[in-house]
Amino acid sequence: DAGITQSPRYKITETGRQVTLMCHQTWSHSYMFWYRQDLGHGLRLIYYSAAADITDKGEVPDGYVVSRSKTENFPLTLESATRSQTSVYFCASSESHPGEQYFGPGTRLTVT
Amino acid sequence: GENVEQHPSTLSVQEGDSAVIKCTYSDSASNYFPWYKQELGKGPQLIIDIRSNVGEKKDQRIAVTLNKTAKHFSLHITETQPEDSAVYFCAAWNTDKLIFGTGTRLQVFP
Numbered sequence: 731d732a733g734i735t736q737s738p739r740y741k742i743t744e745t746g747r748q749v750t751l752m753c754h755q756t757w758s759h760s761y762m763f764w765y766r767q768d769l770g771h772g773l774r775l776i777y778y779s780a781a782a783d784i785t786d787k788g789e790v791p792d793g794y795v796v797s798r799s800k801t802e803n804f805p806l807t808l809e810s811a812t813r814s815q816t817s818v819y820f821c822a823s824s825e826s827h828p829g830e831q832y833f834g835p836g837t838r839l840t841v842t
Numbered sequence: 843g844e845n846v847e848q849h850p851s852t853l854s855v856q857e858g859d860s861a862v863i864k865c866t867y868s869d870s871a872s873n874y875f876p877w878y879k880q881e882l883g884k885g886p887q888l889i890i891d892i893r894s895n896v897g898e899k900k901d902q903r904i905a906v907t908l909n910k911t912a913k914h915f916s917l918h919i920t921e922t923q924p925e926d927s928a929v930y931f932c933a934a935w936n937t938d939k940l941i942f943g944t945g946t947r948l949q950v951f952p
Contacts (some may be wrong), residue, residue: 772848772931772942773886788939789843821883828874828935833885 733757736821736834743811744842751806751837754820762804763823763831764788764796766817773820779804780827811841844869848943856951862863863946865932866914874935875908875915880945881928889930890917924949928940 734755743749753762765788775788777796785796793815795807803822804819808815818838822831845868855861867875873894878886890914892899892906899906905918919926927950932943 770944772944773933774942775939778939786938789941813843822885827938828876828940830876830891831940833878833887835885836881 732824734821734832734834736819736837738837739835740838742792742840742842745756745812749791749808749811749839751808751819751821751839753778753804753806753834755802755804755821755823755832757823757825757832758801759823759825759832760801761827761831762798763822763824764794764804765822766790766815767820767836776806776819776833808839811839815839816841844872844941845936846934846941846943847930848932848946850946852947852949854949854951857922857924861919861922861926861948861950863907863917863930863932863948864914865916865934865943866912867941868913868933868934869934870910870913872934872936875906876933876935876940877906877917878931878933878942879928880931886931904943919948922948924950924952926950 737752763778765773779785779798821834824831848865863879876891879889903920909917929945933940
């Protein structure tokens with residue numbers, strides 16, 4: 731009963747590199763979300779997905795790419811990392827919309 | 843778009859006292875208001891939510907009130923315990939996404 735998992739939990743990368751954060755859920759929830767958490771900003775939505783092959787932009791999508799080829803996976807890619815993308819990233823899933831969102835443990839990303 | 847403001851940013855209370863966190867939202871079309879609790883090193887977890895057709899909802903020591911006219915909603919925790927210490931986030935559902943407040947760090951002292 732893993733629920734929702736994220737990998738890696740910690741990542742350090744250099745400016746300009748591509749990095750992919752993984753998210754996997756075992757509930758077969760239709761909806762999945764990516765948030766970033768920064769001091770003073772709370773949680774901000776980057777992208778979300780209503781089902782496989784359906785994605786949409788959130789509040790802060792610039793510099794990020796997502797895909798959802800399978801219901802259970804929702805990877806987030808930073809195509810060319812910048813220092814401003816240093817943050818804690820949370821993936822979440824929900825069965826209904828709106829409804830309770832179940833969050834993963836987060837990935838702390840540092841861009842040097 | 844929707845904007846959610848949350849106050850206070852930090853709150854310290856003695857064990858057994860009550861704690862109140864307040865949020866305001868800007869878009870009257872918002873119709874779902876959850877509260878999440880985040881413990882250190884973990885992801886947020888839903889503790890209570892309220893929809894716009896209800897004015898108050900209670901779950902044991904936790905309650906949420908909603909004033910649609912004033913566009914604000916509040917979280918009330920009674921008989922606080924040390925394990926209530928965490929960061930609390932309010933959120934408002936608008937169109938197709940949740941907009942979160944900036945969080946309140948609650949510290950409960952024994």
